[in-house]
Amino acid sequence: MEIRVGERIRALREKSGVTQDRLREVLGLENRQTIGQIEADERRITVPELMTVLEFFDVPLERFTNPFIPMATPKFSWRQSDSEIDDLRQFEERASEWIGAYREFGRALGEDRSALRHTLDLTFKSSFEEATAAGSAMARQLELGIAPGKALADVMQQRMGILVLMVDALPGISGAASTLPDLDVALINRREPEGRRNFDLAHELFHLLTWKTMPPKWLDGEAANDAEAKKLKRIEQLADRFAAGLLMPKEAIEALGEPGEDVNEWVKEKAGVLGVSAQALGYELIDAGIICPEYLHNSSRRKLARRATALPPLFSRPFAERLAKAISRGLISVSRAAVLTDLTIEAMGRLFDDHGVVRPSTMGGPMADAA
Structure with a gap:
């Protein structure tokens, strides 16, 4: 991927509140227009100049060589x-x-x-x-x-x-x-x-x-x-x-129906249906007048266990889809993508599988072959 060094210098300068004229002085350049040309990537910055920029702003070289570090800090x-x-x-x-x-x-x-x-x-x-x-x-x-x-x-x-x-x-x-x-x-x-x-x-x-x-x-x-x-x-x-x-909007609460004989078990079951905790649902049901406040006393005394739920896949489908496209288009290598995601190449393949995303052909595997 192309790294726009000048654009990153501009973002860093503006974030630090440094003027173009001040940066010109730091780099020992004759006119401010040269800074504008560097920041517009119309003029390449020399290695000594880049080292001076790194020292002046006290940032590591990776700030300019890693294309995945956002220019604007999140x-x-x-x-x-x-x-x-x-x-x-x-x-x-x-x-x-x-x-x-x-x-x-x-x-x-x-x-x-x-x-x-x-x-x-x-x-x-x-x-x-x-x-x-x-x-x-x-x-x-x-x-x-x-x-x-x-x-x-x-x-x-x-x-x-x-x-x-x-x-x-x-x-x-x-x-x-x-x-x-x-x-x-x-x-x-x-x-x-x-x-x-x-x-x-x-x-x-x-x-x-x-x-x-x-x-x-x-x-x-x-x-x-x-x-x-x-x-x-x-x-x-x-x-x-x-x-x-x-x-837990009113419509969802009303759709739960009437409490069962065992209120604690009923709340736990309905919490699973909504995808919320039993305690959170309990508060809403009390506010709605569906169960009595005594529920909270009883549930805390019984220390209701949390329901075991399946672990969702890492990241998300949109992230996995975009990563797979980037690999397929040659924007990033498979090995570099593995470093980016902190995964082995095999685990990254499973990530695509878990999200139903076709693996890039360069990775191999059943879903890539099927494509």
């Missing part, structure tokens, strides 16, 4: 607890490469980016009832059906242009929202139970839809003072209420 907001910051930053760098690769492959393949960016008309002063109603309204508008959680990831990708990545995250990380000027992404820890995964996905969707009006912090719960902490806590509560309304 913004992240992580839902996590007790993660080591250094480990989280390293994982974020890997996630940035996955996002950057998806974006650059799409650009090289000529695939249209979503021209629409969905938003929610909510602020941190909105009521919890308004957030719940917004979630329920979105479930209807997106036609998520009577089990919204099970349809949400596909609909986000197909109708909203939001990339969903199921990943093997670090311990303590449940998910993250990430945004670029032309791409929104939700990363979800695929090793969480299904109900938690779906709730996290809906929660991250809220942040993506309200990023401009209520930008989340890099770390969930991070605050500079008490006033900010109070505001951020309310935003997280609004996100939770939106997620509850989206995953």
Whole structure:
């Protein structure tokens, strides 16, 4: 893939707040127009000049040689607890490469980016009832059906242009929202139970839809003072209420019918139908007057076990499809793709199989032969 070094220099300069004239001085060039030519990739930057740029901005050479590091750094907001910051930053760098690769492959393949960016008309002063109603309204508008959680990831990708990545995250990380000027992404820890995964996905969707009006912090719960902490806590509560309304709208609750004789078992069964946790469904059923508040006392006392659910495939079908096309078109080699995804070549083949994507012919395997 072609690496546009000049474009990356421009993005780095603008992000750092450095003027073209200042960069001209650093490089010892006679006129500012030369910087413009370099940034437009009309004039090649020399090796000594590139080394000077790296030293001035204090960035590694990979920042310019790795085509999958996005030119515009993605913004992240992580839902996590007790993660080591250094480990989280390293994982974020890997996630940035996955996002950057998806974006650059799409650009090289000529695939249209979503021209629409969905938003929610909510602020941190909105009521919890308004957030719940917004979630329920979105479930209807997106036609998520009577089990919204099970349809949400596909609909986000197909109708909203939001990339969903199921990943093997670090311990303590449940998910993250990430945004670029032309791409929104939700990363979800695929090793969480299904109900938690779906709730996290809906929660991250809220942040993506309200990023401009209520930008989340890099770390969930991070605050500079008490006033900010109070505001951020309310935003997280609004996100939770939106997620509850989206995953358990009135229509879905009504479709569950009447409780069985064993309320605990009935709630667990219906939670599986909706793809939510039994505890989350319990709260909604109490609010709807379908079961009594005593349920929560009994369920917590009995410590209901989480249901075992199947592990979803890594990443997502759109990601796998674009990666397979990139390999087939020669945009990336099979071995480099394996490094990008942190998989062996054999495991990457299974990734394509799991998503029902035809393997590139260069990989071999039954699905590639069938093609």
